[in-house]
Amino acid sequence: MDNPLRSLKRVAEIIGNGISQVAEKFDSEDPLIITPYRGFANHEQIFLKGRVLEDENIFQGKTESQIRNIINNLKRFETDEIPEANIVIKCNSQEFGCKSDVEGYFVLNEKWDSPLKEIANDWLEAEVELLYPLKENESRITARAEILFPSRNSDYGVITDMDDTVIQTHVTSLFRLKMLYTTFLKNAHQRLPMEGTAELFQSFVKGGDGKKKNPIFYVSHSPWNIYDLLEQFLELQRFPKGPILLRDYGITPSGHYANHKIESIATILKMYPELPFVLLGDSAEEDADFYIDIAKEFPDRIKAIYIRQTRDTKNARRIKKLIEGSTHVDAVLVQSSEEIRKHAVAWGLLS
Known part of the structure; x- marks a missing residue:
């Protein structure tokens, strides 16, 4: 595709x-x-x-x-x-x-x-x-x-995808038409967040006792060209402040498209070797594949993986089987932010 x-x-x-x-x-x-x-x-x-x-x-x-x-x-x-x-x-x-x-x-x-x-x-x-x-x-x-420069008062860090995990992008729309419409005809004030995500991420930042200062990072396949739009969107929607790691279009080889997210997450994990992380993504593309590969490469560093199912597609069904077969990491396929919250509370990640 x-x-x-x-x-x-x-x-x-x-x-x-x-x-x-x-x-x-x-x-x-x-x-x-x-x-x-x-x-x-x-x-x-x-x-x-x-x-x-x-x-x-x-x-x-x-x-x-x-x-x-x-x-x-x-x-x-x-x-x-x-x-x-x-x-x-x-x-x-x-x-x-x-x-x-x-x-x-x-x-x-x-x-x-x-x-x-x-x-x-x-x-x-x-x-x-x-x-x-x-x-x-x-x-x-x-x-x-x-x-x-993260505080030592951190239990874990959070790394999240953006497209259809944080911001409604409509990657799975027919011929990507809705995605094209949203990208070119809407500004940061008009773009919509995924329901409940801002409040959920604010809770993750506060951690299991509600008093932590857990760092959060936003990683996306989107190009650096729209950095200003995404930064403004996150601020308008009151998402917790964090670095945004995007990718370069330009002369970068096409294979870098697939590797960018893995490389970005690996850079963060290496920067904070003593800090475990929670990863969040969606079923529209290959977040689950990337995250499970990361969990294999960095054993005992990933506390949980949450994959939001955007639509009941062939890829979503494939991801469900992938998660069920990944016994080396705690990965969950969810339908909503509330489902993530309940699971995270049960695991002691949220208060």
Whole structure:
């Protein structure tokens, strides 16, 4: 089956090419911006990713205009990347240098001297500055980045898929038409969460005694292009704050589509080797396969796997058999957030 996100990109490119041809005639030399994504760290390692782009001036406010939504989403996919940009990142009185790749991405993944004291709200602030290139009218370009530094008052961490687990995406709709409609014609204010998930995840963060500060991570096959939309959606719907790990379209080999989620989860597990995790996903795609593979690769690290059944499809029935045959990990196929809650309470994960 064709990758749905690749289909979205084809649509964006076809329409975007027409817009680009017109825009080139009215090129206003858009200013450069740094877009840092939320990072995370432990006492030895710090990880932060971001991108250097021309500012497309995407409207972030509330609107009912489908035309504006289409234009905003096309802008997200038709980006003007800045390769070979020199970046400096300052955090906890330390400086780190990075250089952007051909698609404008930069990655900091280095040893560091962590704070000696616990951070009150589990988040550190970093300053990201663009040193080169700078346009003639730009003297200094900076951005604020947030780094998760989890409290020791954690029983476990939470890693969740987003599409049809957190946000209604309609991946299983006929010919993906509803998914295409939702992606291009709706903004963060109009997108809908899966029922009961925000409250459920807030409970997971508080843990079995209701007093913990368990970290949460959001992992999705969606591209980094829509990071701002997903971050705004999570905030509007009052989901607990956490890093969002997406993937790159670009020149990445197609096989990376399947491996991205496994690689992202493995990175998190390695960053926090003493912390067990709860994994949440859905039956629309291959979350169960990925999670069960992770449980095999990291034995005794996965406390529970919850797979929400989105529709009674052939894949959902396959996943049910897969879960029933996976005796090495506690995996459950569920229908609702309330079912997850009841099961988690019984296992002592929630109060």
